[in-house]
Amino acid sequence: MIRCWRLDDSRQTLVLGSHNDHLAEVVYWGPRLSDTENLTTLYQAQVLDVTGGMLDQNPELSICPEATRTFPGQPGLNVRDTDGTPLLPKFSFADAIEEDDALTLIYKDQSATLTYTARFAIDGQTHVIDAQAGVSSTRPVHLHWLSAPVFPAPQFSDEMIDFAGRWCGEFQMNRTPWSAGIRYRNNRTGRTGHEHFPGLIVPCRGATNATGHAYAFHYGWSGGHRMVAEELPDGRRQVQFGHASRVEMAAATEFKTAKLYAMFSDDGINGCAVAFQRHLRDRIVQWPDADRPRPVHYNCWEAVYFNHNLPELKDIAERAAKLGAERFVLDDGWFGNRDDDTTSLSDWEVDPRKYPDGLTPLIDHIHGLGMSFGIWFEPEMINEDSDIHRAHPNWALGGEDQILGRQQKALNMALPEVRDFLFDRIGAVLRDHDIDYIKWDHNRVLPMPDAAQTRGSYALIDRLRDAFPHVEIESCASGGGRIDFGIMERTHRVWLSDSNDAHERLKMQHNAAIFLPSAVTGSHVGPRECHTSGRVYDIRYRSWVAAQRHMGFEMDPRELTEDEAAVLTEVTTWWKDNRDWMTTADILRLDSSDEAVIAEQQLSRQHDRFVVFAGKAATSSQIAPRPLRLTRLTPDAMYKIELKNREEIHHLSRGNPLLKSEPMVVSGAFLMNHGITLPWSFPDRMWVIEGTLV
Numbered sequence: 001m002i003r004c005w006r007l008d009d010s011r012q013t014l015v016l017g018s019h020n021d022h023l024a025e026v027v028y029w030g031p032r033l034s035d036t037e038n039l040t041t042l043y044q045a046q047v048l049d050v051t052g053g054m055l056d057q058n059p060e061l062s063i064c065p066e067a068t069r070t071f072p073g074q075p076g077l078n079v080r081d082t083d084g085t086p087l088l089p090k091f092s093f094a095d096a097i098e099e100d101d102a103l104t105l106i107y108k109d110q111s112a113t114l115t116y117t118a119r120f121a122i123d124g125q126t127h128v129i130d131a132q133a134g135v136s137s138t139r140p141v142h143l144h145w146l147s148a149p150v151f152p153a154p155q156f157s158d159e160m161i162d163f164a165g166r167w168c169g170e171f172q173m174n175r176t177p178w179s180a181g182i183r184y185r186n187n188r189t190g191r192t193g194h195e196h197f198p199g200l201i202v203p204c205r206g207a208t209n210a211t212g213h214a215y216a217f218h219y220g221w222s223g224g225h226r227m228v229a230e231e232l233p234d235g236r237r238q239v240q241f242g243h244a245s246r247v248e249m250a251a252a253t254e255f256k257t258a259k260l261y262a263m264f265s266d267d268g269i270n271g272c273a274v275a276f277q278r279h280l281r282d283r284i285v286q287w288p289d290a291d292r293p294r295p296v297h298y299n300c301w302e303a304v305y306f307n308h309n310l311p312e313l314k315d316i317a318e319r320a321a322k323l324g325a326e327r328f329v330l331d332d333g334w335f336g337n338r339d340d341d342t343t344s345l346s347d348w349e350v351d352p353r354k355y356p357d358g359l360t361p362l363i364d365h366i367h368g369l370g371m372s373f374g375i376w377f378e379p380e381m382i383n384e385d386s387d388i389h390r391a392h393p394n395w396a397l398g399g400e401d402q403i404l405g406r407q408q409k410a411l412n413m414a415l416p417e418v419r420d421f422l423f424d425r426i427g428a429v430l431r432d433h434d435i436d437y438i439k440w441d442h443n444r445v446l447p448m449p450d451a452a453q454t455r456g457s458y459a460l461i462d463r464l465r466d467a468f469p470h471v472e473i474e475s476c477a478s479g480g481g482r483i484d485f486g487i488m489e490r491t492h493r494v495w496l497s498d499s500n501d502a503h504e505r506l507k508m509q510h511n512a513a514i515f516l517p518s519a520v521t522g523s524h525v526g527p528r529e530c531h532t533s534g535r536v537y538d539i540r541y542r543s544w545v546a547a548q549r550h551m552g553f554e555m556d557p558r559e560l561t562e563d564e565a566a567v568l569t570e571v572t573t574w575w576k577d578n579r580d581w582m583t584t585a586d587i588l589r590l591d592s593s594d595e596a597v598i599a600e601q602q603l604s605r606q607h608d609r610f611v612v613f614a615g616k617a618a619t620s621s622q623i624a625p626r627p628l629r630l631t632r633l634t635p636d637a638m639y640k641i642e643l644k645n646r647e648e649i650h651h652l653s654r655g656n657p658l659l660k661s662e663p664m665v666v667s668g669a670f671l672m673n674h675g676i677t678l679p680w681s682f683p684d685r686m687w688v689i690e691g692t693l694v
């Protein structure tokens, strides 16, 4: 007997089907099918042929491929009895629960020990499908691997794109050609990591940012993921995502994957990006006050590091407020004896040497300047040199002789007493002061990955969020080491990178936009001489790069010349004037005809205005700038186009493209097919072009 189910939105259809009560497989996923499509015929039509040297029938590439059905690739589940004996389930259909936009499939194994459940939900507006799998058992078992429901990857695709990175170099795109075998990522660091952002894009042949078919995946979990992108000997391809393997330490009767977010796009990688951006901003992040405009940040880290001095901080705050900051974030150094990074993590009490009257005088001063106040914590960490470590050495995760990371250990977040302690200490700081923001850091990898650690961290954040619902949280882990939709269910901003180098940031922001909307992506104007790269950049470039996302400053404002302060104030004012629509705009990565230009178009929800940021990241190979083609405009509508920062045109730019001298009105067709002729410029400059529908 053949059973089939379908989930649709306006642009895609997902069809699942199975025969003889076997586990279902995705038999179609792509552009929307007609309502009249006969799914049984479709199931039969997609069955692959066999020839010599093959089994007499191809084992199904199911949502949880089973080792017991001669599946030629990686199975979706690896589970063992408590004595280590592998359990080799063969599942058969038990039930299907069909809702309007969701489908739950339930299967039992032949010995009735294990139950496998998969749930798919489709969001008709954002076009994101979330898929989650669970296994329950009648007796405790050990889980080595459980994949979220397995999706096929398209055959008409030559390569896949996943993401790597490092400290100060997050979101680097890797392109790997499809070939027989596996592209395997198994992140055993215990956190999402700079190195292993859990995302995958599978563009179909010829797809670009703006056109073509593309599939995308993101695994929403902060404890490290495993990805298997495998091409089977018969040519089929499967994509598995789950927690890193063997991170469940204890035998248990229930296991669940995190949500795998997946979608098909018929308008290029931007179709995936817009879906992820909207889904994250509008569905996942729980904003305390969704209507509150994103405040301009000032963060004092790169200004003072651990040298907290009240009069100095007050002076810095005054200058930051004058430049346009609306929230002051007091970074590391305010607690214990924290004069450097060797000491005091976990001693979350205000340092009386630096703040003899507590934090209140500083906070009052900051409020008096019209800014709100945020504060840094690194809750999951402990220094050996801390009162808490001396009192509770057993609270630390991992062996005594472990290699430290930034001189620190992680706390064992699975212990309820650790979570209670942190809740009390952090809660006391939040209760005693008017604080609306936490920068929540996590500066080392775990000594060993453990899913219970991630669940413990989530539980603590959730409890604090319940108790202090007005407090927003920024997820930071030495910059972008903990960015994923799991942490974003409970936080509101990410610190994309510790690199405030505008050149590096431009590249990272461009790639991160495939997953992250501007509302959650922090970006700060750093010091004139960048502390992490040694490069020196003009304030204009630094300011415009920060203005692409949730803007802030992080330099010591006392270093600013009059001209620099004026430029920064002006760009900040521009950002504030535009943030309302930019916060909900779609970030569209432009297909630049010049490799040196990294460009994006932020298009308002109503499609009535946009801004293009065209960053020149290198010198071009050709001498004159190539036109930059825009996207998603209405071809026969007219747009007024204006170069916002015309005063930055260098005298070596000697030609007369109209854009250089005045606003122009041209059609969407012209902008999308010919493109905007940019003025010539040095590298490490940004052109900002505003567009409005006439």
Ligand code: DGJ
Pocket: 301, 331, 332, 376, 441, 443, 476, 477, 478, 479, 495, 497, 498
């Ligand atoms: C690492 C973060 O990424 C920085 O922004 C800063 O908060 C430091 N930790 C503080 O120790």
